[in-house]
Amino acid sequence: MHMPLFLEVKNQTVIAVGGGAVAARKVRHFLDAGAAITIIAPKLHPFLQQLYQKGKIKWQEREVHEGEHFNCLFLLLMTDKKELNMSLYENKQPHQLAYVANDAMKSDVSFPAVLQRGALSLALSTGGASPVYAKQLKNKLADQLPAEIEADLIFLDQARKRILTLPLTPEQKKQILQKITEEEFLRQGNRQQLLEEMLEAVQK
Numbered sequence: 001m002h003m004p005l006f007l008e009v010k011n012q013t014v015i016a017v018g019g020g021a022v023a024a025r026k027v028r029h030f031l032d033a034g035a036a037i038t039i040i041a042p043k044l045h046p047f048l049q050q051l052y053q054k055g056k057i058k059w060q061e062r063e064v065h066e067g068e069h070f071n072c073l074f075l076l077l078m079t080d081k082k083e084l085n086m087s088l089y090e091n092k093q094p095h096q097l098a099y100v101a102n103d104a105m106k107s108d109v110s111f112p113a114v115l116q117r118g119a120l121s122l123a124l125s126t127g128g129a130s131p132v133y134a135k136q137l138k139n140k141l142a143d144q145l146p147a148e149i150e151a152d153l154i155f156l157d158q159a160r161k162r163i164l165t166l167p168l169t170p171e172q173k174k175q176i177l178q179k180i181t182e183e184e185f186l187r188q189g190n191r192q193q194l195l196e197e198m199l200e201a202v203q204k
């Protein structure tokens, strides 16, 4: 089983071997997160072709052969030749995190279904049991999230930073941090003012 983890990949070099349908899906995640992507493949999926034409990714138009090494942290092996993918995986550098499209659970990383709402990231995986189920569940959960979640998280972030700088006891901080997350509190139109009053009262 893979451990869930959120990674900073901004400006990290990602090499993708193979540029088909699966590559199109996986590369998008790295691109959204600001990674520097190079695809090595004789042909590109139309979506990747578009990204290449817009200058968003680099492309080496060629075939990769067994025994090649790549200089990158993330290596995505996504050709339609399973033996080639596997042999490149076996041959990777010890520090490299490699993804093998035809054996995701054996890979060093796997991709969850992701829902993004402002600062909230919801990532879910069925451990490979059913990516389609993961996607459906993600969409159901999306419908249940509070409509105001993005603004709520901006408020909570600012409030938390402020509370943590004040000369309060750990218990007082804990109580206020708890209180401001309550639905009843968050839905008050004057929540900022209520927070100020709470902080004043507790510092007296």
Ligand SMILES: C[C@@]1(CC(=O)O)C2=NC(=C\c3[nH]c(c(CCC(=O)O)c3CC(=O)O)Cc3[nH]c(c(CC(=O)O)c3CCC(=O)O)/C=C3\N/C(=C\2)[C@@H](CCC(=O)O)[C@]3(C)CC(=O)O)/[C@H]1CCC(=O)O
Binding pocket: 021, 025, 026, 029, 104, 105, 109, 110, 111, 112, 113, 114, 124, 125, 126, 127, 128, 129, 130, 131, 132, 134, 135, 138
């Ligand atoms: C979540 C998401 C993330 C992403 O890829 O971006 C994701 N697959 C997505 C979409 C998707 N996948 C497939 C189609 C149908 C079209 C098609 O056939 O190509 C679609 C399109 C769609 O549904 O829209 C088919 C498919 N996928 C895998 C296999 C192989 C197998 O089942 O063995 C096959 C069947 C191949 C076949 O039999 O032909 C395998 C994996 N796919 C995973 C993740 C990992 C497990 C996650 C989990 O455990 O839940 C894992 C194990 C690999 C991994 O780690 O990447 C993304 C949801 C997008 C969203 O969130 O909106």
Ligand SMILES: NC(=O)c1ccc[n+]([C@@H]2O[C@H](COP(=O)([O-])OP(=O)(O)OC[C@H]3O[C@@H](n4cnc5c(N)ncnc54)[C@H](O)[C@@H]3O)[C@@H](O)[C@H]2O)c1
Binding pocket: 017, 018, 019, 020, 021, 022, 023, 040, 041, 042, 043, 044, 045, 062, 063, 064, 065, 078, 079, 080, 081, 082, 084, 101, 102, 104
């Ligand atoms: N994890 C998943 O979500 C998932 C889903 C479906 C399929 N798969 C597996 O992923 C793999 C790729 O599937 P796909 O649908 O993207 O295939 P595809 O046929 O759409 O794409 C294959 C890509 O590999 C490239 N390629 C072939 N030989 C190459 C070489 N020697 N060097 C470099 N590039 C080469 C092709 O040019 C093409 O760009 C298959 O092994 C399939 O079993 C995984």
